[in-house]
Amino acid sequence: MLGTMCLADLLLPHRCPVCREPGPALCGRCAASLPAVPALAPPPGLDACHAITAYRGDGRAVVAALKFGGSSGIVGWGAIELARRVRDGPPVEIVTWVPTTPAHRHQRGRDQAEVLARAVAGAMGLPAARLLRRLPGPPQAGRSATERRLGPPLAAARPAPRAVLVVDDVVTTGGSVSAAARALRAAGAGIVVAAAFARTPPATAHGGRGGA
Ligand SMILES: [Zn+2]
Numbered sequence: 001m002l003g004t005m006c007l008a009d010l011l012l013p014h015r016c017p018v019c020r021e022p023g024p025a026l027c028g029r030c031a032a033s034l035p036a037v038p039a040l041a042p043p044p045g046l047d048a049c050h051a052i053t054a055y056r057g058d059g060r061a062v063v064a065a066l067k068f069g070g071s072s073g074i075v076g077w078g079a080i081e082l083a084r085r086v087r088d089g090p091p092v093e094i095v096t097w098v099p100t101t102p103a104h105r106h107q108r109g110r111d112q113a114e115v116l117a118r119a120v121a122g123a124m125g126l127p128a129a130r131l132l133r134r135l136p137g138p139p140q141a142g143r144s145a146t147e148r149r150l151g152p153p154l155a156a157a158r159p160a161p162r163a164v165l166v167v168d169d170v171v172t173t174g175g176s177v178s179a180a181a182r183a184l185r186a187a188g189a190g191i192v193v194a195a196a197f198a199r200t201p202p203a204t205a206h207g208g209r210g211g212a
Contacts, residue, residue: 014073016030017061017062017064017065017074018030018058018061018062024073024077025065025073025074025076025077026062026074026077030058031077033058034052034053034054034058034059034062035053035054035056035057035058035059036053036054037051037052037053037054037199038054038199038200040199042174042194043171043173043174043175043177043178043181043194044174044178044181045177045178045181045182045185045192046174046177046178046181046192046193046194047089047090047191047192047193048089048090048193048194049171049174049177049193049194049195049196049199050082050085050086050089050193050194050195050196051085051171051195051196051197051198051199052078052081052082052085052197052198053197053198054198054199054200055170055172055198055199055200056200059197059198060198062074062078062197062198063169063170063197063198066078066112066116066169066197067108067112067169068108075115075116075119076119078116078119078197079116079119079120079122079123080123082116082120082123082167082195082197083120083123083124085195086120086124086165086193086195087124089193090163090191090193091163091191092126092163092164092165092191092193093126093161093162093163093164094121094126094127094128094129094131094161094163094164094165095117095118095120095121095124095126095127095128095129095164095165095166095167096117096128096129096130096131096132096164096165096166096167096180096184097111097113097114097116097117097128097130097132097166097167097168098113098132098152098154098166098167098168098176098177098179098180099111099113099114099130099132099133099134099154100112100113100134101134101152102134112169113167113168113169114130116167116169116197117165117166117167120165120167120195126165129158130157131156131157131158131160131164131184131187132154132155132156132157132166132180132183132184133154133155133156133157134152134153134154135153135154135155136153137152137153145173149173149174149175150175150179151175151176151177151178151179151180151182152175152176152179153179154179154180154182154183155183156183156184156186156187158187159187159188160184160185160187160188160189161188161189162188162189162190162191163189163190163191163192163193164184164189164191164192164193165193165194165195166180166181166184166192166193166194166195167194167195167196168180168194168195168196169196169197169198170196170197170198170199170200171194171196171198171199171200172199172200173200177194177196180192180194181194
């Protein structure tokens with residue numbers, strides 16, 4: 001089965017998730033040709049929203065490698081790339097993540113947003129902390145577009161520091177990171193910045209292919 005082969009490839013630690021050549025987590029050639037991040041304003045409530053790639057084409061393969069392969073190579077590569085982008089934006093003092101549903105966490109054995117957030121924190125020399133908790137509710141995937149835009153039900157797990165970086169694997173509608181920003185601001189944060197592997201332009205946007 002193709003699916004099985006892809007999964008096996010993703011699980012190999014030193015193989016490019018896009019072209020499958022042996023080598024670093026993502027080879028230089030594929031890293032350089034990832035689709036450009038759509039030039040969009042940050043989702044509501046965010047001071048900035050950083051991403052490495054658009055969520056399409058090879059960008060999707062990179063996110064799949066993060067979600068289902070979970071190799072430290074792809075996480076480490078993504079953390080360094082995101083840390084570089086975050087340093088160019090509003091300064092943050094702590095890193096947290098959008099917690100996944102308990103079902104997803106159980107299915108994958110981990111929360112990939114937490115894994116990525118802790119790696120980004122390590123790359124930036126910042127602390128990572130669980131600042132958000134997920135309230136009971138359906139997973140994003142089973143909800144309508146309008147519901148998704150509102151984001152998952154999130155609440156602060158503790159008082160939030162002044163400037164927070166919130167990490168997720170993909171920013172699609174922006175609902176999840178906006179919900180995180182609302183909860184963090186309600187808990188005391190004044191600056192909230194988002195970082196994700198990939199970002200999708202809204203369906204209503206046009207001309208999002210350029211990176212300018
Ligand atoms: Zn490659």
